[in-house]
Amino acid sequence: MSHALVILVLVNIAISQSCYWNDGCAYQLFSSKTPYDTVRGDIRDYPTPANCEAVALWSLNRHGNRNPGNSATASMRAIAQLQDEIVSSHYEGKGQLCAQDIEDIKRWRWNETLDESASFLTGVGYEELYEIGKRLREKYPHLAEGTEDDYYFRTTYEQRTITSAMAFVHGWTEGSQINPSVDGPWEHDDVIRPYENCDRYQQDVKGGQAVVDQLEDYCNNPEFINVKNNVQTRLGISTQLSSEDVHSLYELCRFYRSWEPKLKSPWCAAFSNEDLLVVEYRDDVTHYHRNGYGSWVNVNLGKPVLKDLYENFKASLESENTARRLVAYFSHDTMIEMALCAMGLYEDNFVLQGSEIDPDRLWRTSFIGSLAGNILAVLNTCNETDGQNYRVQIFFNEKVTDLCPLEGCTWEEFDAYFQRYTAANLDFCSMDYTGPEVL
Template sequence: MFAHLVLVFTSVCCVLGDRSCYWNAECPYQFYSSKTPYDTVRGDIRDYPNLPNCEAVSVWALNRHGNRNPGDGVVDNMKAIVRLKDEIIASYEVGTSQLCAQDIEDLRRWSWNETIEESPAYLTGTGYEELYDIGKRLREKYPQLLSGSSDSYYFRTTKEQRTITSSIAYVHGLTDNTNLNLSIDGPWDRDDLIRPYENCEKYQVETKEGPELENQLAAYYKTEEFTTVQNNVQQRLGINTKLSSDDIYTLYEICRFYRSWTPTLQSPWCSVFTDDDLLVLEYEDDVWHYYRNGYGSWVNERLGGPVIKDLYDNFEAVVQGGGKKIISYFTHDTMLQMAFSALGLYKDDFVIQGARRVPDRKWKTSFIASFSVNLIAVLNRCNEAEGQSYRVQFFINEKETELCPFEGCKWDEFQSKFSKYTSSLEFCSPDYVNPVQPLTDDAGIHRLGTITMLTSLLIIYLCNVNG
């Protein structure tokens, strides 16, 4: 809820503020979907008071890697589009550009970062700092957990450089100024816990490579909103080169990657967009992630189950006298969104569709797929009137969540909510048929309409009978 209030406030501020020039905008738009810097959306777990008469005895965390370089394909597209730099500057000099003088001057000084070609998709220094700082804040918040043998801790990473280095940064921050020397498990050749989708044939064929995502994105690029952005950018730059929809999105990629590496979170490439443009472009990723990782496919929700079961199993073990003090996993935004979907978080009462952007939606990747996005669960042992008990707190990006109240779920409440999750991946078989038909396809939408109509008729009938 707080995240959405921040978004609304920021959007209003930006719309009302002077946005004619990018370089000195008082309130530039800050949310860039899955390339949003962590500091833009995070809270601070240290600011939450400890529960009275309680002590944290275990922390479980699922983390996305930190800020990274773009991948090979994006780098190639960016290299092609930055060739427009001279044409953009020339259009300003002949008076056909609408950009401001300082924005053009900043673009003149801008230069290509060759390291992104040498290390595509690698964690950046900014990304290392993001994960180090998360570990440091956890160390400062729960210092009592940073003592004991190495067997009390477990860290695991996927096989990518960006997750491996993120895990190193996190453990560095967690153990800095302590005597602990902790190891990190992985990478595994096959990891059905924190990257199950890689080996799930059902997901790979029907969700990742299925037609629905492509159809939704095609519908998005045909919307009046997007074509307006495309035409406005063309006019704003005043260049002769005709910009395609792919060109517009590549300009967005340059803007959001390069800005994320600067202390001021600005890039002259962002000057080609207004705040209204950025709101529309942000939605492309929301659609993409919804169908690839979220509620757009029932498979995604199922794939989030095993890692949530791991959370439950560890806290159950701690209550029984075993378990770990700290467990942390380092994976990708795909896994975080699947876990959120399994938990029923950020679910709208309508289907996200490429053809129609609903501004007041819960599914916003700027908040649930930013760099370093995380889910943190804390098990507290408490002394209460009825004796010793346990309470579980949940934080996303170091902010409290709707999963449990801030004072935590009581242990029986936690068991009731989380014991249902399973590590089974039997549904990944291509022959598996989902026994529960989702309401996201055309047939489902028709059934939903029929149910709504019948409900309305029933209400009318009851009103007539009673009135």
Template sequence: MKLFLILVTTLFTTTLSKICYWNENCHYKYFSSKTPYEFVRGDIRDSVVTKPGCKPISLWGLVRHGKRNPGENFVCKMLDATVIKDYIKRSYQKGDGHMCAQDVENLINWVSDEDTFRNVHQIANEGYEEMAGLGQRFSAVFKDLIMNSDKKNYTLRSAYGHWLENSVRGFIQGIGNESLVIEQSNKTYDVMAPYESCNYYMKGVKKNPDIYTEATKYQDMNEFLAVKEGIQKRTGIDYILTNENITSLYDLCRYTTSGIHNKLSPWCALFTTEDIKVLEYIGDLRHYYRNSYGTPVNKIFGRIPLTDLLETFIKAKNGNGKQFTLYFTHATMMDMVYVALGLFKDEVPLTAEFRNDTRKWRSSKSSAFASNLMVTLNRCIEGKKTDYNVVFYLNERPLESICNNGECSWREFEEKLKPFANTTLDFC
């Protein structure tokens, strides 16, 4: 009897030690700015704000490009990291590590997608689908604005870059109006990426190593060290993982996960939910200081497209505006606009010393692939009285932190954006 209990206890302990990713009921799906749009979006068809007597007369939007493939440098490191499959296989066969059989099998059978690793920096097939879905849903709700426009009544333009330009094409395919004309992107300066032509930002912020100090420091903290140790024990491999190894394995997890098809990557089985949260925070720290509240100049760039929004709606209100204006841009610009609007601001700045799980600044939710800020100007007629309101949507849901659950009176809207009208970039 005693021997039986020992055997049962040993078996039970061994079973508990196996971490099975493939059959978990609830996975953590937030991967900082590489989060698939499907994991964070709402549906404008269900959430559009409607009021009796009100009709949208102009739509303005800022849209991040759809999921794109990693750059060449990332691809090389990710492909180098795939060798860990062989080490995990040998480790499992020797009875080392704590990965369950199906997770190991899925990883061993994983085959790299040719598009992801060959067409560097291009929009991924899923990114094109994200854009098409976005276009389809918005055209269903704002059909009168989007489907029935001649060239003088709309603007469709992206920042410079093939993956951005192809994002616009995906969006048009979703709309189902192939006659829409895409304006040529501007390689030097444009309202949806003014920082790109600013030496002060490109050299002093984006390419300044000091900007990433907190993110780098966090990799020396106990939380990140615990991630490394956990993966080391979980895989049972016989060499020491570096910070670069961890980053590359994380990139394999998030770049080869599909939101559209709700298919998580076998590479994600190397991480626990807590591990993914820690790695997500590194992305938040990078975004916070490079694009957001961590660097004061960022809010100035965010005012440029918001000034365009104000001017666009003033013209529409006066009867000579455009039916829709859509700009396609980078996560950097999305972050800057949030800062200019005062959104997602934490009372205490993000630092390496403390990861607040209830923080407001979450790049996974605000700067995911295909994330978008859409704004409508609505004309409201009641009897002989005509009024206007403005509704903000973030990722197809009303942006509740602005005005009254996303709905601003014209006065509130104008007061919020009018101070941005004289913004200059002379410091560049």
């Protein structure tokens, strides 16, 4: 075999290995739109502490996989108009996508249901919550054998959370005769959506300048500019892509891939795995300042729901026979991330900035803000050498957290940490509030 032929073969092999369509290890982390199965553990794999039995469960759940909202849908539909230009550019010898990836883009069709069901829970999302409820029932079957009054479920007013609650209850009660009701949605819910009616949050945080400035810095970040140039070259089109265009392509990639059994979308071919690492950071820095440690307001908004956790477990201690066996709330990534901040989890020793991407950061929305993400606390009664005691296990996405070890915190340890949340209030939400930032 001639040297030229060997080189040609090697080049062809290299090209085939860089194609999206046959990439056996395609990138799986897509910020706040990461499917739950990509990052979850399995509660059934963790043992109950020795000589213990669970007596009460408490959980805070994000809704499952959903359709994009109206704004994202509009931007996705607009950028999808480049479909023909991308295909024709490659036929003219421009661009760098593989032939199969181009063929897949050519065959791709817009999902018309998106225009009428913005933000609605998808079938995948229903299955995510159903399976969580089912795994909890299989792990704690004795707790699933109660009556309707033993359980409490509550949801926000969005279709995606209401349907998520229905899916969870389906998984929890399947095969039984009980049919518990779901409370809510409440018009004003200061436990699982306190930020919605918090003036300080709406004006200073969500409507403030910090997120705008951080996004501007991110779009001017050399790493992102490099990604934008890479995508432009890879697609081979004459239409000049803006930063928002690149994000819209990312939305097409991550939304459409989550609905496919093989978790792939031809639009993801526009990005290399290295590009996706950079684009993933956009949500991280946005959520950090809008929902996370970027503002003291966010941390305090996460405390009322933890007060609810503490008070439910306290009631179980005082009367196991009349306390609820399971309390489950269904909310949004905003609430999950605020609660994690209030507990002091996933906190970096630096402030996330749009101008700089630290690959070793703890705050990564792919892991802490995934679809169907959840916080689960388990109260166990235990027969120990010094008599009957209680232990609390705390899981996040069905994995053990740093807050309590697998064998659980003793009640004294749990009480010492969580009792502080009983003082939680929303007085700071008033724009006239002049008190301390740490409540």
